[in-house]
Amino acid sequence: MPELPEVENVKLSLEKIGTVGQVFEKVEFRRANLRTPLKKELTRKLLGQTVRKVERRAKFLLFETDDFVIINHLGMTGSWRPVTRAADFEKHDHVVFHFTSGLKLIYNDPRRFGLLEMIKSTGTSPWLKNLGVEPLAPAFTGEALFAASRKIKAPLKSFIMDQKRVVGVGNIYASEALFRARLKPTRPAAKLTRVEADRLVECIRTILTAAIGAGGSTIRDYRNSEGEEGSFQAHHLVYDRAGKPCVQCGAPVKSKFLAGRNTYWCAKCQR
DNA sequence: CTTACCGCCTGTCGGC
DNA sequence: TGCCGACAGGCGGTAA
Numbered sequence: 481m482p483e484l485p486e487v488e489n490v491k492l493s494l495e496k497i498g499t500v501g502q503v504f505e506k507v508e509f510r511r512a513n514l515r516t517p518l519k520k521e522l523t524r525k526l527l528g529q530t531v532r533k534v535e536r537r538a539k540f541l542l543f544e545t546d547d548f549v550i551i552n553h554l555g556m557t558g559s560w561r562p563v564t565r566a567a568d569f570e571k572h573d574h575v576v577f578h579f580t581s582g583l584k585l586i587y588n589d590p591r592r593f594g595l596l597e598m599i600k601s602t603g604t605s606p607w608l609k610n611l612g613v614e615p616l617a618p619a620f621t622g623e624a625l626f627a628a629s630r631k632i633k634a635p636l637k638s639f640i641m642d643q644k645r646v647v648g649v650g651n652i653y654a655s656e657a658l659f660r661a662r663l664k665p666t667r668p669a670a671k672l673t674r675v676e677a678d679r680l681v682e683c684i685r686t687i688l689t690a691a692i693g694a695g696g697s698t699i700r701d702y703r704n705s706e707g708e709e710g711s712f713q714a715h716h717l718v719y720d721r722a723g724k725p726c727v728q729c730g731a732p733v734k735s736k737f738l739a740g741r742n743t744y745w746c747a748k749c750q751r
Numbered sequence: 752c753t754t755a756c757c758g759c760c761t762g763t764c765g766g767c
Numbered sequence: 768t769g770c771c772g773a774c775a776g777g778c779g780g781t782a783a
Binding site: 592593633740 | 760
C-alpha cells in the first residue's frame with residue numbers, strides 16, 4: 481500500500497494522536513502467523529517502556545522506546561488505528577499495543593505483507609540494512625544518482641524503485657516522477673545523462689514532498705492513523721490513466737507491465 | 752554482481 | 768446473479 485508519503489503521514493498521525501510518551505502495558509497478539517512474528521517473550525520486556533519517538537526510515541515505521549525499537553512495515557495493506565475504550569475488533573486486527581493511559585494501537589493488515597520486528601536500541605535489523613539514501617535528504621543528489629546509474633541496464637523505473645539505491649519510491653510515485661522528469665520508464669538507467677539525473681532527483685523530491693503535504697495518495701485502502709484519506713491521487717498525471725489523454729500533449733497514456741507492476745507514461749513527452 | 756520472475760495473502764472489480 | 772481470473776500501494780528469495 482504505502483510509499484514514502486503515506487508512511488510519513490502515518491508517522492505524523494501517530495504523533496498527533498499522542499503515541500509519543502505512551503507507556504507500554506502489554507502487547508496482545510490476535511494472530512500468530514504474521515510474516516515476521518514478534519517474539520512474545522521479547523515483547524514482555526516492553527512493559528513499562530515509554531515510546532520516545534516515532535520515526536520513518538524508507539517505508540519503515542520505527543517506534544523507539546527507552547531500550548528497544550519496534551520496526552514496522554505496512555506492506556500493501558497495513559494500518560494502525562487508535563482505540564480508547566474496549567476495542568471493537570475488526571477482521572484482520574493482528575496485534576494490539578496496550579498503553580497504561582488506556583490508549584490502544586491496533587495493527588490491521590488483511591494481506592499480511594506487513595511486518596513487525598523488535599530489536600534492542602543498540603542492535604541492528606536485517607530489514608534496515610542495505611537501504612539506500614533518503615530522497616528528501618541532502619545526500620540525494622543528481623551527481624550521486626548519476627554515478628550509481630552507470631552500468632545499470634535495468635529500466636529507469638526499476639532503478640528508482642530499487643530500495644538499495646534510493647528509498648521510498650514505489651509504483652505510483654515512480655511513474656509520476658518519471659513523467660514530470662520527461663524520462664521514459666523503459667530507458668536503461670545507464671543511458672541517463674548527468675543533466676537528466678539532476679532533473680530526476682528534483683522531480684522525485686518535489687513529488688514526494690507534494691504528496692506528503694496532500695496526506696499521500698488513497699487509491700483504495702490507504703488511511704492514516706486518524707482514519708483520514710490522502711488527496712494526492714487527484715494530482716496523479718499518468719498513474720492509472722492508460723489510454724486517457726496526456727495532460728501535456730493529449731497523446732494517449734501508455735501502460736506496460738514493468739518491474740513487476742503496471743507502469744504508465746506518455747510516449748511523446750517522455751524520452 | 753545484476754536481472755526477471757515467483758510467491759506471499761485477501762479483497763475487489765470487471766467480464767462473461 | 769454468480770463465478771473466475773486479473774490485479775492491487777511491497778519485497779525477499781531464487782535461478783540464470
